Amino acid sequence: MLKAIRRAVDRHRHGQGAYAHLFERYQGDEVIALDCETTGLDPRSAELVSIAAVPVREERALSGSALDIRLRRPAGLSGDSIRIHRLRPMDLSDGLSVEDALVALLDFIGNRPLLGWCIDFDVAVINRHLRPRFGFELPNATIEVSALYQRYLRRTQPDVTPDLRFEAIAKALSVPELERHSAKGDATTTALMYLRLKKLGAVASTN
Amino acid sequence: MIRLDLAQLPFSLLDDDALAQLRQGADVAYYDRGEVILDAGDVGQHVFVIEKGAVEELDLSAPSARARIGLYTHGDLFGAISVLNGHSRYRFVADQETLCYLIPGVLFSRLCEASAPFADYFRQRLAEKSRLLTEQREGGVTMAGFMLARVSECMRAPLLLEAGDTIQDAVRALNKQRADSVLVFREGELGIVTKTDMLNAMVLQGRDVGAALGDVAEYRLVTVAPDEFLFAALVKMTRHEVARVVVLRQGRPVGVVELPDVLSYFSSRSYVVGLEVEKAGDLEALALASARLPELVRALMAQGVKLRFAMDLLAALNGRIMSKAFGFVVPAARQAQSCLIVMGSEGRGEQILKTDQDNGLILADDVDWPDREPVLARFSDTLLTLGYPPCPGHVMVNNPEWVHSVAGWRARIARWALLRDGASMMKLAIMLDAHAIAGDLTLLDKVRAALFDQCSRDELLLSQFARSVLKFSTPLTLFGSLKKPQHGIDIKKGGIFPIVHGVRTLALQARIDATSTFVRLERLAASGVLSREMAEDLGEAMSLFAELRLHQQLQRMADGEPGEGSLLVVQKLPSLERDMLRDALHVVSDFRQHLSRRFHLEY
CATH class of the missing domain: 2.60.120.10 (Jelly Rolls)
Structure with missing residues (x-):
């Protein structure tokens, strides 16, 4: 409820601004598979390390023309997270500032729907940085791939308790995990899960 | 990603x-x-x-x-x-x-x-793929054949002299035995003296012709055993940088293997058959030589000799055999007044195993040879005994249809060109591939000139002539759908015929007097009628078809299964050959379209 009100307010405030197009209803049939690597799992404190956005068009994941951003070393880059995404401080020395990264991201995704595994987390982390700088949050529609999978499973195998972990879904849909824990790799894998579910008839038309 | x-x-x-x-x-x-x-x-x-x-x-x-x-x-x-x-x-x-x-x-x-x-x-174009295939085959069959040969099959008898014998003695012995080296024993130790050793001894070390061989011999020998593989001998020669190895059996010299002998070991057979044909003084000897041709083909193919060269060699040998037979049967005076021509694949030099007799005779205009028929009938019978089966279409000199004077041939060509029906077109095509092999060879040039004059500028006739390239469809569609082994692709109708006939038509238009499809293609490319690329592709496709067909025919002969070898079972081919076959059939398909446009065959 609160979200809806916020969005309405954002739209009202920015409907005439530089980012007005973000608030328009999306008419096409593309989606953006989004994945962020962060310094932690708490959306209130996690800092962005890298962001990848892979467009999905027809039956293809356009990983070749994906957005793949690395950010400048955030304060919270610690040993724990380095072990997961393998980005050391030195790898991030020539990264973008959060500000520039968000501009690039907004330009790239436009008003296309965002697709992800636990997409709410990624959107929440981005929004935390977006609101203080731009005055609004991502207005894009979101598609949760694990929810699509759950719905598909409930229809085809009602007795099975779904395993909604990323690896489990990939395995069940026989999608290869391309580069686990790289933003672009995970985003592409997510895109493939989505394509697979679409073929299986588990995705309603995106319009 | x-x-x-x-x-x-x-x-x-x-x-x-x-x-x-x-x-x-x-x-x-x-x-x-x-x-x-x-x-x-x-x-x-x-x-x-x-x-x-x-x-x-x-x-x-x-x-x-x-x-x-x-x-x-x-x-x-x-x-x-x-x-x-x-x-x-x-x-x-x-x-x-x-x-x-x-x-x-x-x-x-x-x-x-x-x-x-x-x-x-x-x-990678067809030519290169074809080369890959040949390499693959050479690596397989030839090396196998080479490796199976033993040293004892290829060694010369040793020339043994005493250590005290002189250089002069050695040179005499070498000349007498046509050898390149002598072996000497000195105090139980075996040494070798080559021509080069003696030359060095005399010129560089200033020794005279009376010097003892024992003093100039090389005692560090490279040796092999007689039952070792010939390949091993070659490896030793390469490794030790020598041109000969000594063959020892239980310490005793039994022979010498020379490098040139190894290298010519496999190609010598063609030479031998050629020699036998030339030496043959009567029909029986000729028949014996002729019977060895299939074996020669197999040997050449096993060596990975390019099919085109094998075909050239075979055409030359067949031509010599027929020419010899012609000489045995026809009186010398008549030979000078007539010209024996071979036609069809033999005329183009593209037969690989023995083919039917497709031949005819051109007589000089002023010749009167009333009793020729029994003589020519005997010639056809002779070829039959030499292993050339009669032509099913009866294109043979014992058929008066195919024996005419130059003027007679001109009249017939004019009539065929006028009639333009299927049979006439076929006869024109047969005549276009005529190749003179015995007698007065210039007679054929006159007939050919008449043929070119009559046809090469007549667009309607050319179009009619070219039409039969569309007669058989290219069997591209049959891949993958064939099941029974007796089904297959007719490589002759679907591949070879369209190329041969299309090239023949273009050659007729361009007045090219060569009869081989390969030479015609080269000339067509040189004169700009065909692009160089298309000519090369067609040549390679043609080689491939002929090669696949030959392999099948050889296989059938080996299995004792006579009959037509032009049905090719695609599934039995290795995948590289299958790919190449598909590419080659595409080349044919493109060529047919090219001809269709050029001669307006769409209508």
């Missing part, structure tokens, strides 16, 4: 920078079973690499419903040709759920530009 092993061909031809671009630039796509990935006629925008699943390649130009010409699975790559050509010739359909990496065409073209080997891999 490619998880594939990029260390395999063709990606292994790329450098790290290009591989990084490839990893970064590839898209990924999912296709359901039955989904069309790339349709025939589509613009080729991507090169596809399969991560998972299988894709079949279908030829839609086939009248029959589905003609699967290829199947690709994990790690395979397709669509590259479509990107290079601009559009796809075939339809690619997912045979099961398939995950593909898509390399954008722009990126692919950039990689091709950056790496010549990578580009070559894809642009």
Whole structure:
């Protein structure tokens, strides 16, 4: 409820601004598979390390023309997270500032729907940085791939308790995990899960 | 975003920078079973690499419903040709759920530009593929044959002299025995003296002709045993940089193997057969020599000799045999007044095993030879005993239809050109391939000139003449759908005939007097009638067809299964040959379209 009100307010405030197009209803049939690597799992404190956005068009994941951003070393880059995404401080020395990264991201995704595994987390982390700088949050529609999978499973195998972990879904849909824990790799894998579910008839038309 | 092993061909031809671009630039796509990935006629925008699943390649130009010409699975790559050509010739359909990496065409073209080997891999044309195949075959059959030969089959008897004998003695012995080296024993030790050793001793060391051999001999010998493989002897020669090895049996010299002997070991057989033909003083000797031709063909093929050269050699030998037979049967005075011609594949020099007798006779205009018929009948019978079966169409000198004076031939050619029915066209085609092998060879030139004058500028006649290239369809559609072994592709009708006849038509128009399809192609390319590329492709396709056909015929002979060898069972071919066959049939198909346009055959 609160979200809806916020969005309405954002739209009202920015409907005439530089980012007005973000608030328009999306008419096409593309989606953006989004994945962020962060310094932690708490959306209130996690800092962005890298962001990848892979467009999905027809039956293809356009990983070749994906957005793949690395950010400048955030304060919270610690040993724990380095072990997961393998980005050391030195790898991030020539990264973008959060500000520039968000501009690039907004330009790239436009008003296309965002697709992800636990997409709410990624959107929440981005929004935390977006609101203080731009005055609004991502207005894009979101598609949760694990929810699509759950719905598909409930229809085809009602007795099975779904395993909604990323690896489990990939395995069940026989999608290869391309580069686990790289933003672009995970985003592409997510895109493939989505394509697979679409073929299986588990995705309603995106319009 | 490619998880594939990029260390395999063709990606292994790329450098790290290009591989990084490839990893970064590839898209990924999912296709359901039955989904069309790339349709025939589509613009080729991507090169596809399969991560998972299988894709079949279908030829839609086939009248029959589905003609699967290829199947690709994990790690395979397709669509590259479509990107290079601009559009796809075939339809690619997912045979099961398939995950593909898509390399954008722009990126692919950039990689091709950056790496010549990578580009070559894809642009590998028919000629190069053919070379690969030959290499493969040479590596297989020839090496096997070579390795199976033993030293004892190829050694010369040793020439043994005493250590006290002089250089002069040695030279005399060498000349007498036509050898290159002598062996000497000195105090139980074996040494060798070559011509070079003696030359060095006399010229460089100033010894005289009376010097003892024992003093100039080389005692560090490279030796082999008689039952060792010949190949091992060659390896030893290469390793020790010597041109001969001594063959020892239990310490005793039993022979010498010379490098030239090893090298000529396999090619010597053609020489021997040729010699036997020339030496033959009567028909029986000729028949014996003639009977060895199939064996010669097999030996040449096993050595990986290019089929074209084998055919040339065989045509020359067959020509010599017939010419000799002609000399035995026909009186000398008559030989000078007439010209024996061979026609059909023999005229073109493209028969590989023995073919039918296709021959005729041209008489000089002023000759009166009333009792020729029994003589010519005897000649045909003679060829029969030499192993040339009669021509089913009866194109033979014992048929008066194919024996005329120059004026007579001119009149017949004029009549054929006027009639323009199927039989006349066929006779014109037969006559166009005529090749003179005995008698007064200039008589054929006169007849050929008449043929060119009559036909080469008559567009309507040429069009009519060319039409039969469309008679048999190219059997491209049959791939994959053949099941029973007796079914197969008729390589002669679907492949060889359209090339031979199309080239023949173009040669007629361009007044090219050569009869071999290969030479005609070269001349057509030289005079700009055909593009160099098309001529080369056609030549390679022609070689391939002939080679496949020959292998089949040899196989059947070995199995004791006589009969036509032109039906080719595609499934039995190794995949490289299958690919090449498909490419070659495409060349034929393109050529037919080219001819259709050129001679307006669409109507």
